[in-house]
Amino acid sequence: MRNPLRPMRRVHAHCDIPCGVYDPQQARIEAESCYKIVEKYNASSDELLRTRCIAVKEERAELTKHHIDVLWHDYFKPEHLEKFPDLHDTCWKASKAASKVKQTTDIEAAKELLGLIDKIDEMWKATGGPEKTRLQAVAA
């Protein structure tokens, strides 16, 4: 029998994205791919390999950019901005750096991108990201 004390009316402590899983490592892994690809590109004289490097780097850099944008739009909230006034600037620069990695085969650009993602990672950690946005343990 239904508990007579149980309310019929539901109220919603609502959240658009209940999944809420974020981690800058997603962006970091794609950016590391870019870094390695640029290294391989510059070390090789094999035209086929070099062409493939460009194609794959294009794709990985786009993914990096996407992951950065998701953190920027969806994870970070106004109170995080109060804590880190350079949050917008860092995310913006990281997106720009990802574009530069896409456009060039400059290893310095790939390095800069990694550095900016690490800065985002620090902000994610300092705002409780690891505890709040990653599953702590999942039963098999």
Next chain:
Amino acid sequence: MSTERGRHRPLSSFVMRAAALGAGVAAVAFARRWLDVVEVHGRSMAPTLLPGEWLIVEARTYTRRLPRVGEIVLAADPRDASRELIKRVAAVDAESGTVDLRGDALEASTDSRTFGAIPVEAVGWRVMARYWPVPRAARL
């Protein structure tokens, strides 16, 4: 062993109890426009309110005065009127007649940061207390 226990109680005691119970039931039936019970869904008010908790809400206060900062309220979702939100009042602008709502779990809440301040008329109910689960029963 005592044989006195539970023998005779004054009739008036039963009458009083029956009357009180009857009055209570009648009052509940009558007063659901003023007083109601609701069940919490979603996590955006954690740790204050958790999914599945049952609350007593009342609708008289806001016929007399504006909501106040810190009060937990029910309001129609401005993006989906069929859904009733439960959030905390973060700011009240008496001039424009709007209130700013926030979930206590800032990381996992969709609130005025997304949909903006809402008209004060959309806020009808004030949360008074939690009555279930019993160990967490409290005035709110």
